[in-house]
Amino acid sequence: MARIVMKFGGTSMAGTERIRRVANLVRAQAAGGNEVAVVVSAMAGETDRLVNFCREANPLYDPAEYDVVVSSGEQVTAGLLALTLQAMGCKARSWLGWQVPIKTFSAHANARIDDFPADTLIESMQAGQIVVIPGFQGISEDGRVSTMGRGGSDTSAVAVAAAVNADRCDIYTDVDGVYTTDPRIVAKARKQKYVTFEEMLELASVGAKVLQTRSVSLAMKRNVRLQVLSSFVDDDAPSADTLPGTMIVSEEEMDEILKEAKMERQTVTGIALDKNEARVVLTRVPDKPGAVAEIFIPLGEAGINVDMIIQNVGRDKGETDVTFTVPQAELARAQALLEDRKDKIGFNRIITDANVAKVSVVGMGMKSHAGVASTMFKALADRGINVQAISTSEIKISVLIDADETELAVRVLHSTYGLDDTSAAA
Ligand code: ASP
Ligand code: MG
Numbered sequence: 001m002a003r004i005v006m007k008f009g010g011t012s013m014a015g016t017e018r019i020r021r022v023a024n025l026v027r028a029q030a031a032g033g034n035e036v037a038v039v040v041s042a043m044a045g046e047t048d049r050l051v052n053f054c055r056e057a058n059p060l061y062d063p064a065e066y067d068v069v070v071s072s073g074e075q076v077t078a079g080l081l082a083l084t085l086q087a088m089g090c091k092a093r094s095w096l097g098w099q100v101p102i103k104t105f106s107a108h109a110n111a112r113i114d115d116f117p118a119d120t121l122i123e124s125m126q127a128g129q130i131v132v133i134p135g136f137q138g139i140s141e142d143g144r145v146s147t148m149g150r151g152g153s154d155t156s157a158v159a160v161a162a163a164v165n166a167d168r169c170d171i172y173t174d175v176d177g178v179y180t181t182d183p184r185i186v187a188k189a190r191k192q193k194y195v196t197f198e199e200m201l202e203l204a205s206v207g208a209k210v211l212q213t214r215s216v217s218l219a220m221k222r223n224v225r226l227q228v229l230s231s232f233v234d235d236d237a238p239s240a241d242t243l244p245g246t247m248i249v250s251e252e253e254m255d256e257i258l259k260e261a262k263m264e265r266q267t268v269t270g271i272a273l274d275k276n277e278a279r280v281v282l283t284r285v286p287d288k289p290g291a292v293a294e295i296f297i298p299l300g301e302a303g304i305n306v307d308m309i310i311q312n313v314g315r316d317k318g319e320t321d322v323t324f325t326v327p328q329a330e331l332a333r334a335q336a337l338l339e340d341r342k343d344k345i346g347f348n349r350i351i352t353d354a355n356v357a358k359v360s361v362v363g364m365g366m367k368s369h370a371g372v373a374s375t376m377f378k379a380l381a382d383r384g385i386n387v388q389a390i391s392t393s394e395i396k397i398s399v400l401i402d403a404d405e406t407e408l409a410v411r412v413l414h415s416t417y418g419l420d421d422t423s424a425a426a
């Protein structure tokens with residue numbers, strides 16, 4: 001007997017027919033003698049719809065009331081799944097955020113989990129009840145409903161798994177695992193059997209949408225066994241217990257796995273793309289101490305996330321150009337904020353471009369291999385793709401390029417780093 005957390009995303013929960021498929025998967029796990037907790041997302045598209053209602057009602061909406069509205073999507077699917085399971089003769093009960101309680105800090109719309117007393121859930125599971133928990137929602141310090149940022153149901157699931165000390169947390173989605181890159185762009189993309197937490201964290205943070213970034217860091221911190229797998233499977237498909245999806249593992253576990261298979265670590269294991277960034281250039285900024293602080297402190301205070309930054313070599317007269325990226329959705333706000341401070345910062349012109357994309361290559365092997373970046377730059381140059389900005393971490397290199405060249409760049413890099421699945425038909 002094991003204790004399993006199963007999480008189902010929006011496409012898996014979209015409509016009663018799909019919820020019935022989900023209920024079948026849940027029932028099968030419970031019938032195998034396991035204790036089961038299920039975390040669900042709202043139906044696909046529902047949260048977007050609710051966010052739009054908030055915007056229409058009040059463009060400067062109060063995040064606490066936004067949470068009241070957007071948390072409702074998960075409440076509906078949790079109740080519907082419990083009802084469907086009951087109709088199949090299973091003992092099932094939903095537990096809303098405040099009932100568990102999943103306590104969060106008060107940052108509404110982007111709350112972090114503070115405390116998660118799991119006694120009630122564990123008692124119910126031990127009594128043979130399937131517990132169904134709406135993802136995304138918690139209860140804030142002031143006793144109001146809170147939500148954990150878009151994609152937050154993944155984090156709810158990992159938090160439940162950590163709190164009830166689950167043997168495994170299965171994240172069911174519409175793809176059957178984590179691929180070397182988006183298979184819709186590269187037909188030869190391969191499903192990976194294992195990915196390390198560190199790699200998954202980087203991939204999630206640079207645009208791979210499989211898991212919310214926060215859920216990966218929580219799983220890494222609490223050492224939760226995490227599997228990404230598909231809920232769209234036939235009745236005779238192998239059970240989740242045979243680990244058909246992608247397992248997210250620690251670096252040590254990965255080393256063991258490679259050793260056993262007598263395989264070398266690959267330098268690059270994944271390529272991600274993100275078309276939601278925009279580029280900002282401030283020209284002729286004074287080249288003196290404190291000038292960049294003058295630019296980035298107000299952006300930070302406004303909650304605008306700056307990602308890549310380049311400060312060009314100074315021109316004459318002690319001036320320099322500063323280039324950086326912000327999320328496209330924040331571009332207008334960033335621009336207004338900077339224009340307001342034009343004199344204080346002392347720049348000449350602000351140039352923006354939303355038609356850019358960030359392409360990133362990620363891999364633990366970069367720690368021990370030289371020349372990964374130069375290989376990337378050469379492969380892009382050979383195709384005439386211009387690099388507009390670069391940022392790196394120990395296991396990641398990101399480049400900013402023209403959005404129209406994204407697909408080409410991803411394909412070229414996928415084959416350059418030897419990731420193409422040669423067994424698949426071309
Ligand atoms: N329904 C929420 C969203 O769309 C949370 C989630 O599905 O993870 O962002
Ligand atoms: Mg999601």
